[in-house]
Amino acid sequence: MQIQIQQLMPIPLKDKLLQRSSGIWNQDVSFSPGSFVKIKAPSGTGKTTLVHYLYHIRYDYTGTVLVNNRPWPAYNKNELAAMRQQQISIIFQDLRLFEQLTAVENIDLKRVMQPNPYCTPEKIQEMAAQLNVTHVLQQSSKTLSYGERQRIAIIRALSQPFQWLLMDEPFSHLDEENTRRAAALIAAECKARNAGFILTDLDDDQHFSYDVHYQL
Amino acid sequence: MRPFFELLKKIIHTGIGKSRFLMASVGLGIAMLLILVAIQVHSNFNQLLYSAKNQNETADFLVINKKITNAIMGQSGKSAFRPEEIDQIKAQPFVQAFGLITSSRFKVVVQAPGDLHFATDMFFESVPDSFLDVKNEDWKWNVGDRTIPIILPSDFLNLYNFGFSLSQDLPQISQETVKALPLQVVISNNITSEQYIGHVVGFSDRISSFLVPASFMSWANEKYGTTREAPTSRVIIKTPDPSSPTLVKFLDDNGYTTNQDKLKFSKTRLIVQTIVSVIGFFGLILLLFAMLVFSMFIQLIIASCKREIQLLVMLGTAPRQLKRYLLKQFVPLYVIIGVVCLLLLAGLQYVTAMVLAKHDMVVGVWPGPGVFAGTVLVLGLVYFVNLLTVNRYVNKES
Known part of the structure; x- marks a missing residue:
């Protein structure tokens, strides 16, 4: 799956962003399939905005986001849903779990959204064990700590098939040890799918062996 | 699709305003019964007047x-x-x-x-x-x-x-x-x-x-x-x-x-026809209100789960899936109402046929085809209106 951006520019940040140079904004960039992409961005430069544009849940931009050579607006709602179930997965910065569900139900929701789940329940248990969250799986997600929620959100994103994984500061609430474990799991799952990811973060890091670096 | 719908049940609560929903269901049942009775009485009258078995009477x-x-x-x-x-x-x-x-x-x-x-x-x-x-x-x-x-x-x-x-x-x-x-x-x-x-x-x-x-x-x-x-x-x-x-x-x-x-019978018949029409008319009005309440109920559910629906769609739930889930919450109930109404009517018709038979008047023991057609039509109409409502509001939120 090919993701391309052409002259992408967020309308609300336009004036601010035009005053500084950027490797992404107002440029033509093509993310080649299967590559690990790191986008480093200081606060307030539209990091989350970019992820939302790439995932097509915000539309206030000029320029184009091309997915498989088709601009996002050309996809209808059901096609978009199919893309989000099969091709593209996301870890939101604000996690976005359902508070009325338990941790494992939050993961299962994504897992069984498609008629033929990609992962088995055992696989979920396995990933939970790897991230040290097995003991909270049956708890309501309302009662989880931020770090636990973040790991549940990571497992949820990995419970589906994808070509691209979008991550918006995915380790912001994790300690070093847990970050290392999560990164290893993500890298393994991406490799297993021959998938790439786009990760945005504030600082440089050594969690992955990145193929490409961009400065937002 | 089953396990997914089980999870949806925990997110999209269809339980709100349950009493209103129950009342609308009773209303739909009564409306349907009135309409079916009107159809059946009409068909019975035709049988009494025109069928070969009763011909000599008229x-x-x-x-x-x-x-x-x-x-x-x-x-x-x-x-x-x-x-x-x-x-x-x-x-x-x-x-x-x-x-x-x-x-x-x-x-x-x-x-x-x-x-x-x-x-x-x-x-x-x-x-x-x-x-x-x-x-x-x-x-x-x-x-x-x-x-x-x-x-x-x-x-x-x-x-x-x-x-x-x-x-x-x-x-x-x-x-x-x-x-x-x-x-x-x-x-x-x-x-x-x-x-x-x-x-x-x-x-x-x-x-x-x-x-x-x-x-x-x-x-x-x-x-x-x-x-x-x-x-x-x-x-x-x-x-x-x-x-x-x-x-x-x-x-x-x-x-x-x-x-x-x-000609005297004519007046009786005119009165009966008027009453039957009035019953049918009330049935239709009631049906209209029942459909209105159902629509509002669906609207209420969707509006109260607006954020959840938006997040579901964000996570990749197809509007198709949401619509199917929502309809699945209501349609079985409609079918049950339809079947109950049909059974009630069949009972009524059986009793009517028995009573009339004592007076040498022959009507069918079973409800006529018009009644079945009426049931299908009413259910179809309710389903269609629900489908429109669900489509409209899910598309609005997704």
């Missing part, structure tokens, strides 16, 4: 004449039918058979035989044989026969037996005796006269007149007729349904009249 003969009003009193010509009026009657859809009633244009005097000392001026009329309710092999006359078969109205003998004879201290007479009595019938045109023997062959409940065979009538009118061809002032029709409102309206519109007793 097909009837009506003698039609113009109403004698004060304005046309004394002008006998005005009470006669013009040829175009006769054609118009013949052309009516409710007229199965049509016959003219020919009246005599000669003088008739009838005398009782022997020493009964009874003589009266009279008249004769004739109708085509097919309109008679008296079957008798003596009912024929050929030129040269000295005996004339006569049919009297049953009412005539009743008037005599229960009115006249009791008050005058005269003996009551049985039908058989009247049939055995040879009457002296003298017909004349003031110049010549001829005497015949009148022989009563039967009594008619259908036509209130003194009837002779058409062959005699035409011969006698030819020979003894005093006036020229007399215009027809009474006609007889056979109609499958004397209570048909169109027939009654036709008669009223043209100032015709007939034996009102036979």
